[in-house]
Amino acid sequence: MRRSIIHFSLLSLLLVLTSACEKTPVPSEDPDQTVLMPYREAVQSLGAGLKGELQKAMKAGGPLAAIEVCQQKALPITQDVSNAQADGWIVRRTSAKLRNPANTPLTEQEAAHINSADFTADSEILEVVQKDGKPHHLYMKAINVNNPVCLNCHGADIKPELAAKINQLYPMDKATGYQLGDVRGAFVVYAPIEE
Numbered sequence: 001m002r003r004s005i006i007h008f009s010l011l012s013l014l015l016v017l018t019s020a021c022e023k024t025p026v027p028s029e030d031p032d033q034t035v036l037m038p039y040r041e042a043v044q045s046l047g048a049g050l051k052g053e054l055q056k057a058m059k060a061g062g063p064l065a066a067i068e069v070c071q072q073k074a075l076p077i078t079q080d081v082s083n084a085q086a087d088g089w090i091v092r093r094t095s096a097k098l099r100n101p102a103n104t105p106l107t108e109q110e111a112a113h114i115n116s117a118d119f120t121a122d123s124e125i126l127e128v129v130q131k132d133g134k135p136h137h138l139y140m141k142a143i144n145v146n147n148p149v150c151l152n153c154h155g156a157d158i159k160p161e162l163a164a165k166i167n168q169l170y171p172m173d174k175a176t177g178y179q180l181g182d183v184r185g186a187f188v189v190y191a192p193i194e195e
């Protein structure tokens, strides 16, 4: 199977691969940006949607109420962002320490990256993988604990009533004990490509 793992710095290799496959020339000026841009835009859109909902919920009812809002709205928002992309695209989030089992990696490659010690706060990965028997781009970008607000629900010292609520909604929760600056997970995009 032809497979290549390309970190950001090695993107030129991928460009050769994909441009050969797709038979469409990749514009030569700033080619790295050209390939990554739609993926970056898709995950920015998901990030903005989730952030907006979280901020609204925290303002309205504090973290206890916001947990329920996250539980009810995070997946529908994710689905909406996926649906707004080109056919066959999947936009999602995952983590090495999951809270929501629905965010479990969809492929071995996604799992391998998120569980790798090499996946750090500035990681951005583009790789060609097989998904459902078809070649796809797998794009991943780190999600970091970049704001103290995250620590309310993912930190090392969670208030007892919040911890109880989290355990009630997510009995298998692993997504606590984080500190500011830690990698919390990743945005993930799958996009079918021509071969």
Ligand code: HEC
Binding pocket: 054, 062, 063, 064, 066, 067, 068, 070, 071, 074, 075, 093, 094, 095, 097, 098, 099, 100, 101, 103, 143, 144, 145, 146, 147, 149, 150, 151, 152, 153, 154, 175, 184, 185, 186
């Ligand atoms: C009010 C509580 C709360 C706050 C604050 C919060 N989260 Fe979460 N987080 C949750 C809940 C509940 C889930 C599970 C629901 C979902 O999003 O799928 C979750 C899921 C996630 C996931 C998806 C992976 C998984 O484990 O399921 C990521 C990534 C994440 N949070 C990152 C963050 C970051 C980064 C911040 C700070 C900007 C943050 N969270 C703030 C409650 C919170």
